[in-house]
Amino acid sequence: MKTLEYDVAVIGAGAAGLATAKVTSAAGYRTLVIDREDFSGGVLLQCIHNGFGLHHFKQELTGPEYAGKLESEARESGADFQLSTTVIDLKPQPDGRKLLIALSPSEGVFQIYARSVMLAMGCRERNRGNIGIPGTRPAGVYTAGLAQRLINMSGLLPGKSAVIVGSGDIGLIMARRLSWSGIPVKAVVEIRPFPSGLNRNIVQCLNDFDIPLYLSHTVSRINGADRVESVEISPLVNGVPDETAAFTIECDTVLLSVGLIPENELSKKCGVAINATTGGPLTDAWRMTGVDGVFAGGNVLHVHDLADFASDEAALAGMRICDYLAGRRPGREDAVTTGANLRYVTPNRYIPGEDIQFFMRSMVVDDNAVLLAELNGVEIMRKKLRNVAPPEMISVNIDGKLTQSGGELRFSLLTGGDK
Amino acid sequence: MKRKLICIACPVGCHLTAEAVEGGNIEVEGNRCPRGKAYAVNELTDPKRMVTGVVRCDSPAVPFLPVRTSEAITMKLIAPLLAELRKVEIHCPVAAGDVLIRDFRKSGVDVVASRAVGK
Numbered sequence: 303m304k305t306l307e308y309d310v311a312v313i314g315a316g317a318a319g320l321a322t323a324k325v326t327s328a329a330g331y332r333t334l335v336i337d338r339e340d341f342s343g344g345v346l347l348q349c350i351h352n353g354f355g356l357h358h359f360k361q362e363l364t365g366p367e368y369a370g371k372l373e374s375e376a377r378e379s380g381a382d383f384q385l386s387t388t389v390i391d392l393k394p395q396p397d398g399r400k401l402l403i404a405l406s407p408s409e410g411v412f413q414i415y416a417r418s419v420m421l422a423m424g425c426r427e428r429n430r431g432n433i434g435i436p437g438t439r440p441a442g443v444y445t446a447g448l449a450q451r452l453i454n455m456s457g458l459l460p461g462k463s464a465v466i467v468g469s470g471d472i473g474l475i476m477a478r479r480l481s482w483s484g485i486p487v488k489a490v491v492e493i494r495p496f497p498s499g500l501n502r503n504i505v506q507c508l509n510d511f512d513i514p515l516y517l518s519h520t521v522s523r524i525n526g527a528d529r530v531e532s533v534e535i536s537p538l539v540n541g542v543p544d545e546t547a548a549f550t551i552e553c554d555t556v557l558l559s560v561g562l563i564p565e566n567e568l569s570k571k572c573g574v575a576i577n578a579t580t581g582g583p584l585t586d587a588w589r590m591t592g593v594d595g596v597f598a599g600g601n602v603l604h605v606h607d608l609a610d611f612a613s614d615e616a617a618l619a620g621m622r623i624c625d626y627l628a629g630r631r632p633g634r635e636d637a638v639t640t641g642a643n644l645r646y647v648t649p650n651r652y653i654p655g656e657d658i659q660f661f662m663r664s665m666v667v668d669d670n671a672v673l674l675a676e677l678n679g680v681e682i683m684r685k686k687l688r689n690v691a692p693p694e695m696i697s698v699n700i701d702g703k704l705t706q707s708g709g710e711l712r713f714s715l716l717t718g719g720d721k
Numbered sequence: 722m723k724r725k726l727i728c729i730a731c732p733v734g735c736h737l738t739a740e741a742v743e744g745g746n747i748e749v750e751g752n753r754c755p756r757g758k759a760y761a762v763n764e765l766t767d768p769k770r771m772v773t774g775v776v777r778c779d780s781p782a783v784p785f786l787p788v789r790t791s792e793a794i795t796m797k798l799i800a801p802l803l804a805e806l807r808k809v810e811i812h813c814p815v816a817a818g819d820v821l822i823r824d825f826r827k828s829g830v831d832v833v834a835s836r837a838v839g840k
């Protein structure tokens with residue numbers, strides 16, 4: 303059996319994995335990037351719209367352009383690629399190395415020994431089963447990302463008229479994509495009282511096409527024998543669908559944009575513990591999981607709303623992989639905890655006295671909030687945040703000088719009267 | 722008449738009000754940067770949008786090539802542009818940034834490839 307040996311094996315060649323590979327290969331560590339698709343880039347290749355790269359490259363790019371730049375950087379730094387290859391198992395070895403069992407049409411089954419592993423498998427879409435929409439089970443119900451792939455990569459149209467469930471950015475982008483492809487979008491239905499996507503996408507993807515957005519509404523039924531014929535939409539009253547006020551919209555296609563799930567089957571196989579809130583691995587300050595030498599970043603760690611943040615986070619993990627390979631270890635690490643109005647903070651630990659970047663998600667909508675960092679109950683930093691909302695991730699850098707004494711580092715979000 | 726707008730120049734999404742006043746000027750409020758004012762003026766005079774799409778490509782591995790406009794194009798030309806994109810077929814190889822349609826209907830806007838495809 304073919305056997306490869308590397309310092310770093312990066313699983314997944316998307317926005318996260320490519321950014322890690324650039325960092326580790328540029329530092330001189332032999333790096334292999336593995337992806338199950340025939341091309342690197344991950345989901346970016348089907349995200350043909352613009353809006354990528356403003357943070358990571360300081361330039362507005364389309365998804366394929368962003369992926370192309372990341373791939374060039376990784377290749378120029380010397381990373382090797384093994385595409386059309388699926389990693390089916392990941393096993394820590396007694397000597398500290400990790401054994402990856404991989405599968406590809408050209409090689410069959412082969413193995414890769416790596417001194418460290420970067421988990422960068424991204425996430426997958428929640429589907430109808432995850433949200434339990436009642437009704438019949440006709441053809442014509444797609445996740446938004448699947449429809450996006452069909453239109454943008456295979457040139458196939460998913461139907462003739464559509465209703466989109468969920469107002470996240472993927473759903474909004476698809477509303478415009480369908481409209482431009484000649485498929486009228488009859489409605490976007492959002493269960494929450496506010497849109498999940500960015501305002502700019504409400505304007506250029508819905509308002510430009512006069513697509514109605516029903517907030518605090520839910521699809522209470524999908525009708526149709528072989529193909530979707532209509533959907534029933536009900537307003538939510540105190541969180542419960544009011545079916546007496548339900549109305550029906552005829553359509554032959556339903557797109558679901560109802561959230562993403564980090565793809566951690568492989569992580570679990572090798573013993574990585576998962577954070578129940580994020581669905582991603584629990585990590586230390588270096589973004590190393592509970593398994594020595596196995597790191598994580600990007601959407602496999604927690605779902606990001608910008609590809610740029612996934613790349614930034616994975617590049618940080620890449621720097622720590624270099625430290626790890628050079629024989630350094632985090633040393634003392636203290637706990638990071640989640641306070642008021644925040645759903646989660648990642649990473650889950652920090653190193654006292656060292657600069658660190660955190661990503662966190664709000665549970666509330668507020669246009670004038672304050673993020674508070676406390677060390678052992680004493681305020682060490684406060685930052686005004688103009689627009690906080692659950693769909694928009696908060697990123698904050700904490701100066702090492704502020705945390706020298708160590709102890710519990712707690713983040714909370716002050717809103718309204720709390721300030 | 723005052724028009725309420727949400728700026729799309731960047732992800733912040735400022736809420737703007739814009740009004741045409743005497744002398745042909747447009748007054749803008751609520752913007753946090755100059756791009757917001759430019760956006761509002763454009764919205765009242767000649768709204769423009771970036772357009773992205775795909776065109777046929779003769780590569781078996783990449784049968785549809787993603788493309789974008791070189792800059793935002795007037796909304797009046799979006800429908801004709803989309804119709805034109807349906808007719809185009811590209812012969813690979815092509816590099817990201819290659820101009821596929823130059824100066825579409827004298828708008829000054831090109832259509833460029835947004836992905837590289839080998840032979």
